[in-house]
Amino acid sequence: MYISKKNSSSNFIEKLMAKIFSRYNKQSLIDVTFKVSNPTAVVPAHRLMLAAASPYFENLFKGDQGNNPDIEINDIDSDIFKGLITFCYTGEALITVNNVGAMLKGALILQLDDVTNSCVDWIMTNISEYTLQAAYTLQRETQCERLKEKLIEYEIKNFMEISRLDEFLSFDVEKLQRILESDNLNITREEDAYDAIKRWFNYDVPARQESLPLLIACLRLTQFNADFLLTHIQPLPGCELLAHQAISWIREPAARTKINMRFTEPRATCEKTLLALCHSEMNPRVLQYNKAEDKWHEYASLEIDYTHYRTVLKEDNILFIGGCKSGVSSNIVRSWNIRNKTWQNLCVMKQARCGHCVVELDGKIYAIGGVEHGSEGKKVLSSVERYTPSAGWEFVNSLTVGRFDASAASLNGKLYVLGGRNVSGALKLVESFNPDSNTWTSCADMTECRVSPCVAAHKGHIYVLDTNSANRRQNVEHYDPRRNIWSKICCLNADWARIAGMSLDNKLWFIGRPKSDDRSSVSVYDEDNDRWVKKCSLPNVDRYASCIVPVALLSSK
Structure with missing residues (x-):
């Protein structure tokens, strides 16, 4: 019968190792004995086996005490030493939460790389049981390079x-x-x-x-x-x-x-995309833009029993602020987690608002102006309040001119409120708020009155266009805060825009509906050639809100 060399060699090695381990158990042909302290123990072994398993033992046996029949070991506990000697014969080590630290220290001393790797892998796999703090302490004590590498991988991931x-x-x-x-x-x-x-x-x-x-x-x-x-x-x-x-x-x-820049591309985990919130129904939909496909896909459906709220992105959440229900203004604030698709009620505003504008600056959320509908009729608001998780809502100084259906943007550490209307009609007034001094300052007027304009802060300027227009083409202008002037750019070929402008991938994005088209389309501004480039389409609805989020934030479910 023919037996392949591979199978024959494998069977021979298995039998050989079994016989060697049997000799070890019976303490047969032992040629070295280790005297270990803490607690005192005697551990017999075979020099050839240990020298083959570890450079430490190979060098030890070649040294001055290499021929001594008895060798003292003082820097490893006896139980751990016995386990490591057993590993030299069997290739197996019992690792537990109680012994992994001592096992790693012993393996490093005896230069048993396989045991070192196994201990580190056990720690990282069971980090919640072993604790991260214990792993940090162990790494400092042992200076184990593999543990250091694995901890860095863990730190990057978490x-x-x-x-x-x-x-x-x-x-x-x-x-x-x-x-x-x-x-x-x-x-x-x-x-x-x-x-x-x-x-x-x-x-x-x-x-x-x-x-x-x-x-x-x-x-x-x-x-x-x-x-x-x-x-x-x-x-x-x-x-x-x-x-x-x-x-x-x-x-x-x-x-x-x-320009000598170390990193110019986003991290693999930080690629960003668009989310669009469609307001055409009481249960709005959230759409996600896929840049590779240039298409929109439904991400979630929301259940909301009130309207005319305003939205703003805050870390991993979209905040729904104020609004109107049954003809009465509301001060409700709710948070929808983008990743988990769950709702949470937040601290209510001090004043009910509808037709207001909201904006984020330096981690704080501002609710600005609007109207308050109540039993005594409609009141145009000039009040402004600011939200932080630690302090809730608190009033700051009021607008110079009360207004509703305005829009807001943040730029260079300041807030800008643009257009809107009050009892006198539509406005082209612009005000800026300095949070450091808690003051409002009048800025140069826009070139025309704008109600609920679309705005976007982009490359040091504020871009603005109307949400609807009687003309075939949308007038687009931008504000330079350093020079305090407005300038017009190429018109956007659309009846009206339904979504706030966005700055994504260092480009300016708007959504509008071209003439004789039943779908809204995304337009991206080509600054070099002063023209708008049409992208993908969206279903037509009454109104959109938008935000730019990391792709990694979106749930895969």
Whole structure:
């Protein structure tokens, strides 16, 4: 009968190892005995077997005490040592939550790489039971490179959780730099990484000031808008040039080949897309834009029993603020989690509002103006209130001119309220709010009155167009806050726009309906050629709201 060499060799090795282990159990042909302390124990073994399994034993037996029949071991507990010797014969080690730390330390001493790897893998697989803090402590004690590598992988994958821990504040700059450089850093927006750096930096400003530019350079700075770069990055010590380069990259595409930027593309986890909220019915739909297909797909259907609310994106949630039910204005505030598709009631506004505008600035949500419908009729509001999770809603200074059906945008650390109407009719008035001084300032008027205009902050300007127009083409203008002037750009070929403007992928997006078309379409502004490029279509509904979200934030269900 023919037996292949492969099968024959495998069977021979299995039989050989079984006989060797049998000799070990019977303490037959033993040629070395280890005397181990804590507690005192005697562990017999075979030199050849241990030398083959570990460079530590090979070097030990070649050394001065290599021929001694008895060798003392003082830096490994006896139970752990017995387990590691058994591994040299069987290739198996029993690892538990109670012994994994000591097992790893012993394996590192005896240079048993397979046991080291098994211990590290066990720790990371059972991190909730072993605890992350214990893993950090063990890594510091052992300086185990594999554990260090696995912890960094874990930190990249669980960055949002890790960045909130006290342990994060003690990370050295080299480790934090490596984490932040990763294209797979698990964040939903680049601002998450910025916030983590600021928390780390503020923990010890004098000692970390020199390292701050190294970490800021790890951010995907071109994914921020110019407003964020000017107000958050540029003021940081040593980061002025980084902010300037990123702003130039955003505003001057033709000069990009001359700008030395470390990272110009978004992280793999931070690709962004559009969500559109369709308001054509009491149960609106949320549509998701697929850039690769240039198509819209339904993401979720919502159940809402009131209308005329305003929406704004806050971290992983869309906030539904105010509105109207049965002809009465509401101060209700609800939050819809994009990832989990769940609702939560938030603190109500101090004043019921309908026809108001909402906007986010520096993590705070502002509800501005509007009307209050009640038993005494309709009241035009000039009041403004601001929401933070810690303080709830609180009033700030009121508008100079009360109004409703206006729109708002944030730019360069300020809020801008544009157009709308009051008892005198439609307005072209623009006001800006400085949150630092709690003051409103009049700005240059728009070139024409606009009611519920679409607005977008984009590359240091505010773009605006009407939601409806009697003309075949939409007049589009933009505001330069540094010069306090309005200028017109190429008209948008649409009857009206139904969605707030958006800045995505460093481009300006609007949605409108072209003449003689029964569907709304997305238009993207080509700045180089001052023209609008039509993209995909959307079903026609009464009104849209929009937001830009990371693709990783969207549920896969």
